Amino acid sequence: MEFFLISMLNGVTYGLLLFMLSSGLTLIFSMMGVLNFAHASFYMLGAYFAYQISVKIGFWPALVIAPLAVGAIGMLVERYGLRKVHKYGHVPELLFTFGLAYLIEEAVHLIWGRSAVDYRVPAELSGSLFKIYGTAFPEYRGFMMLVSVLMLVSLYLVLTRTRIGLVIQAALTHPDTVEALGHNVPRVFMLVFGGGCALAGLAGVIGGNALVTEPGMALSLGAIMFVVVVLGGLGSLAGAFIASLLIGLLQTFAVGFDGSLGRLFAPLGISFPSGTFLGELWGLTISSAAPVLPYVLMVLMLIFRPRGLLGTRDV
Amino acid sequence: MMPRALRSLAVAAALAAASFAANAQQVLKIAYIDPLSGPFANVGEAGLKQFQYLADQVNQKNLAGGVKFEVVGFDNKTSPQESLNVLKKVIDSGIRYIMQGNGSSVAIALSDAVQKHNERNPGKELVYLNYAAVDPVLTNEKCHFHHFRFDANSDMKMEALTTFLAQDKNIKKVYLINQNYSFGQAVTKAAKADLARKRPDIQIVGDDLHPLGQVKDFAPYVAKIKASGADTVITGNWGTDMTLLVKAAKDAGLNVNFYTYYGGGLGSVAAMGDSAIGKVKQITEWHANVPTKDTDRMVNEFKKKNPDLDYYYGRAGTLMFMLAQAVKQAKSTEPNAVAKALSGMKMETELGQVEMRAADHQMIQPLYISTLQKQASKGGPKEVKYDADNSGLGFATDARIEAYVSAQPTSCNMKKP
Numbered sequence: 001m002e003f004f005l006i007s008m009l010n011g012v013t014y015g016l017l018l019f020m021l022s023s024g025l026t027l028i029f030s031m032m033g034v035l036n037f038a039h040a041s042f043y044m045l046g047a048y049f050a051y052q053i054s055v056k057i058g059f060w061p062a063l064v065i066a067p068l069a070v071g072a073i074g075m076l077v078e079r080y081g082l083r084k085v086h087k088y089g090h091v092p093e094l095l096f097t098f099g100l101a102y103l104i105e106e107a108v109h110l111i112w113g114r115s116a117v118d119y120r121v122p123a124e125l126s127g128s129l130f131k132i133y134g135t136a137f138p139e140y141r142g143f144m145m146l147v148s149v150l151m152l153v154s155l156y157l158v159l160t161r162t163r164i165g166l167v168i169q170a171a172l173t174h175p176d177t178v179e180a181l182g183h184n185v186p187r188v189f190m191l192v193f194g195g196g197c198a199l200a201g202l203a204g205v206i207g208g209n210a211l212v213t214e215p216g217m218a219l220s221l222g223a224i225m226f227v228v229v230v231l232g233g234l235g236s237l238a239g240a241f242i243a244s245l246l247i248g249l250l251q252t253f254a255v256g257f258d259g260s261l262g263r264l265f266a267p268l269g270i271s272f273p274s275g276t277f278l279g280e281l282w283g284l285t286i287s288s289a290a291p292v293l294p295y296v297l298m299v300l301m302l303i304f305r306p307r308g309l310l311g312t313r314d315v
Numbered sequence: 316m317m318p319r320a321l322r323s324l325a326v327a328a329a330l331a332a333a334s335f336a337a338n339a340q341q342v343l344k345i346a347y348i349d350p351l352s353g354p355f356a357n358v359g360e361a362g363l364k365q366f367q368y369l370a371d372q373v374n375q376k377n378l379a380g381g382v383k384f385e386v387v388g389f390d391n392k393t394s395p396q397e398s399l400n401v402l403k404k405v406i407d408s409g410i411r412y413i414m415q416g417n418g419s420s421v422a423i424a425l426s427d428a429v430q431k432h433n434e435r436n437p438g439k440e441l442v443y444l445n446y447a448a449v450d451p452v453l454t455n456e457k458c459h460f461h462h463f464r465f466d467a468n469s470d471m472k473m474e475a476l477t478t479f480l481a482q483d484k485n486i487k488k489v490y491l492i493n494q495n496y497s498f499g500q501a502v503t504k505a506a507k508a509d510l511a512r513k514r515p516d517i518q519i520v521g522d523d524l525h526p527l528g529q530v531k532d533f534a535p536y537v538a539k540i541k542a543s544g545a546d547t548v549i550t551g552n553w554g555t556d557m558t559l560l561v562k563a564a565k566d567a568g569l570n571v572n573f574y575t576y577y578g579g580g581l582g583s584v585a586a587m588g589d590s591a592i593g594k595v596k597q598i599t600e601w602h603a604n605v606p607t608k609d610t611d612r613m614v615n616e617f618k619k620k621n622p623d624l625d626y627y628y629g630r631a632g633t634l635m636f637m638l639a640q641a642v643k644q645a646k647s648t649e650p651n652a653v654a655k656a657l658s659g660m661k662m663e664t665e666l667g668q669v670e671m672r673a674a675d676h677q678m679i680q681p682l683y684i685s686t687l688q689k690q691a692s693k694g695g696p697k698e699v700k701y702d703a704d705n706s707g708l709g710f711a712t713d714a715r716i717e718a719y720v721s722a723q724p725t726s727c728n729m730k731k732p
Binding site for chain 1: 351352353354355356357359360361495523524525526528529530531532534535536538539541542555558559566567568569581582585586623624704
């Protein structure tokens with residue numbers, strides 16, 4: 001029970017961080033049809049900006065300023081980069097964001113060096129929130145959950161309850177009509193792209209000090225982000241939410257199981273020592289395979305339900 | 316007739332001048348093949364800075380008999396495949412000495428490639444100076460004449476570590492957590508064997524292998540350690556895998572001893588913070604608070620040049636100074652001659668005598684076990700003069716393990732040219 005509860009909490013927090021990361025990606029994709037390969041790079045930028053600002057002024061200003069700055073960069077990228085290549089179709093857009101990811105990584109190398117920077121959790125959040133069976137639950141993890149849930153709720157409200165949300169949704173399906181009604185559709189797209197990047201930036205501010213802020217962080221989280229989006233269904237915000245939690249819980253619980261395929265046969269008196277045919281595979285414990293399980297899940301999903309959990313179109 | 320004779324004379328003179336110039340400032344280039352990008356870029360970058368600093372030391376003091384050392388960085392992204400591509404580039408650019416340390420999987424691939432190259436290209440041999448890849452196979456089954464290891468291998472470290480650990484009667488339950496590749500598996504294997512031999516009463520309550528550099532959240536592992544009731548964790552983790560593990564342990568308030576190989580590695584101490592005081596131990600060939608004179612000077616000088624980094628590898632100094640001595644002794648930079656001089660070489664260091672054992676090219680050297688403490692200037696024990704990661708925390712020696720204690724027999728059977 002103890003292990004179950006703690007793993008549950010750990011899984012949910014990790015899942016919510018994943019959601020923060022992938023929500024911007026899926027938002028941009030659902031609105032603009034652009035699969036943004038540089039998304040994880042904006043996450044990294046958020047973390048580095050937050051580090052720089054928190055050293056100078058403090059963490060709380062960084063929480064606001066860093067995502068706004070990342071969002072502004074995102075808008076510039078859309079206005080002067082993506083919009084130009086948009087007319088050539090989706091492949092050039094993809095290639096553009098792919099190249100952008102490299103550019104951002106090199107820029108980070110040039111400015112902050114190749115080592116990790118010392119971006120710390122603020123002192124007022126470094127205590128523990130409560131104790132559960134003697135294991136402390138850090139305040140900062142609680143804070144991460146809070147920000148993530150707030151983000152989900154406000155995103156939902158903005159998209160369904162506000163005027164700008166309605167315009168965005170309308171521009172998605174009927175851009176010509178919306179334009180005829182006097183709305184500036186390209187500007188709407190610019191806002192959406194900037195907003196998506198700002199969300200990634202916010203995830204960077206929150207995740208940068210919980211994990212490690214280093215130039216490799218974009219690369220290491222970039223892959224899992226796409227797993228979330230594919231699993232949840234391309235362009236579905238709710239799907240991304242479910243998929244993030246699913247992956248978080250799956251990874252966390254898998255670590256706890258020491259069983260292996262081979263051990264299933266143990267009651268029958270059959271064993272698979274490591275010298276025999278596929279012996280290594282039979283002896284592989286679930287816990288040591290935990291970090292690759294999401295990718296297995298993605299492959300299975302692509303085979304059996306290519307549109308993802310809540311997606312409306314095939315990949 | 317005259318013009319032709321004159322011309323050939325001129326050519327001869329020019330050639331003589333050129334060869335004289337080459338002799339006057341002969342440069343020995345060493346290719347440093349380690350991660351300069353990706354998750355372990357910080358470790359690779361710090362090592363490169365230290366080796367370049369040491370090359371300057373060798374040049375300033377003219378330790379290599381007029382030969383200048385130069386260390387050139389090559390990025391292998393911690394990938395064995397990428398390293399082989401890089402090795403081709405290195406060979407093409409005429410560099411004959413390579414140096415690598417991060418990742419035994421990389422080291423094994425490189426060592427194999429160097430051995431094959433040397434067999435196929437007599438007269439164009441390469442020398443492989445291994446400063447940190449500690450999988451025992453490199454000086455056993457897979458040993459060869461042109462590979463030299465300057466770090467104690469993981470079996471030697473585990474031998475020393477468990478000798479010390481066995482004296483602590485409070486330790487009852489041990490948990491092993493390691494990276495899932497050749498090195499991590501070697502650590503696990505050695506820990507089980509050594510503990511069974513020295514303290515059969517100790518229970519091994521967990522044995523986890525996780526992928527190298529892939530885990531972003533160690534909280535689930537920490538929950539598992541907690542649930543197992545372990546009082547001590549033994550880990551060979553390095554880089555972000557070490558940092559994130561202790562960070563997660565700290566967040567969850569896990570109160571156990573950590574016996575580590577790389578607890579003092581770049582960034583780990585800063586990440587662990589005060590909660591690790593008295594809890595995290597490391598086994599190394601040296602640390603900044605072992606009293607020395609010349610190394611002390613270098614620690615200070617290096618810090619002045621690179622305020623963000625620490626002088627971390629004591630063995631890096633041993634490597635560069637021993638190589639310089641070998642070059643001087645061989646009176647040549649020719650790899651075979653230098654390798655012959657290195658093989659079996661003994662050298663007096665500030666920590667005592669070290670030996671590059673001729674049988675397997677494994678460095679035999681004393682080791683230190685140390686515990687994280689507050690820096691003396693922050694109210695810690697007096698011996699903790701230097702901190703790590705500018706964190707105000709540094710290591711204090713628990714025990715010095717003499718070279719003969721950790722030395723292991725070898726199954727190496729190398730062919731000497």
